[in-house]
Amino acid sequence: MLIGPDIPHLNFDYGLETEYKQIVVQLKPDFLETLIMPTAEFGNIRALFERSYKGLAFYGETRERVVKRLRELNMEHPFEALLGLLEIFQLLSGAAPGEVEVLNQEDTASKWLLNDKVRMGTIYDYVNENYDKEPDVNEIAGKVHLSTAAFCRYFKRQTKMTFTAFVNQYRLSNAKTLLLQGKSANEVCYEVGFESVSYFNRLFKKVVGVTPAVFRRGYKINV
The missing domain is CATH 1.10.10.60 (Homeodomain-like)
Known part of the structure; x- marks a missing residue:
């Protein structure tokens, strides 16, 4: 899942009764402006973030590759973790149409x-x-x-x-x-x-x- 800021949602473990594992990555609100917006090379990631205000769910090969990279993130090395996150966002931005679902069809541009x-x-x-x-x-x-x-x-x-x-x-x-x-x-x-x-x-x-x-x-x- 990729959920943009200020989007109301339940925790994704809501209603689950089996064992599971979550990996949660939270970004500061100004992450997009200070790192991505000014840089042309991050155009695909910028477009991904612009779509995220509706909420996005990923499936198939994209999901498997991203889950693998999330598990490999080493938060003890912040620079390497940041590079890993950018790679993950790049993978998500290139998801095939059948591997990404928009969770909220209404325009929540407010x-x-x-x-x-x-x-x-x-x-x-x-x-x-x-x-x-x-x-x-x-x-x-x-x-x-x-x-x-x-x-x-x-x-x-x-x-x-x-x-x-x-x-x-x-x-x-x-x-x-x-x-x-x-x-x-x-x-x-x-x-x-x-x-x-x-x-x-x-x-x-x-x-x-x-x-x-x-x-x-x-x-x-x-x-």
Whole structure:
């Protein structure tokens, strides 16, 4: 069996009345992101893990080969055990269609949505706390247990923009609030984290449609 994280299930000895032996291997939740996701050579294993959220059962030759390798794992030598696990995952990823069964036909992708909400919440909190300084993509990538490259791909997929563009959008949103409070464009520029007034003015006009000064005057006229 290969069961993805956060999938409700009974112990597999439930209801058994005969003697049996189990070999259980548990992986940390970030195993996939930190070891497999950033590496192209692990593409087949990555696809296997993506399918595992429905639960997978294996039979036939695949099952026999994997059971043999599980029995041979020597947990007293962690490096060798890790290599053995990777070999096992590679074997499972290559199982013939008749040797693998999907245990849950329903789409339980809500688990992934929950993980994304938690991860994106961490990212939003970090941006909120650091937008007026110099947010470090390497630092936030570490906080959500991704390599920098994997984080950039993940963030672009989730938000349709780069991390830098998102931070600048967040800065501009806060800049509007400060401008509406009566502060000048020069004051607001540095307060929200920009280092160049000219760049702040250009970016603000590009995104908002008017310069900070015009935006501020327009608000005064309307109120």
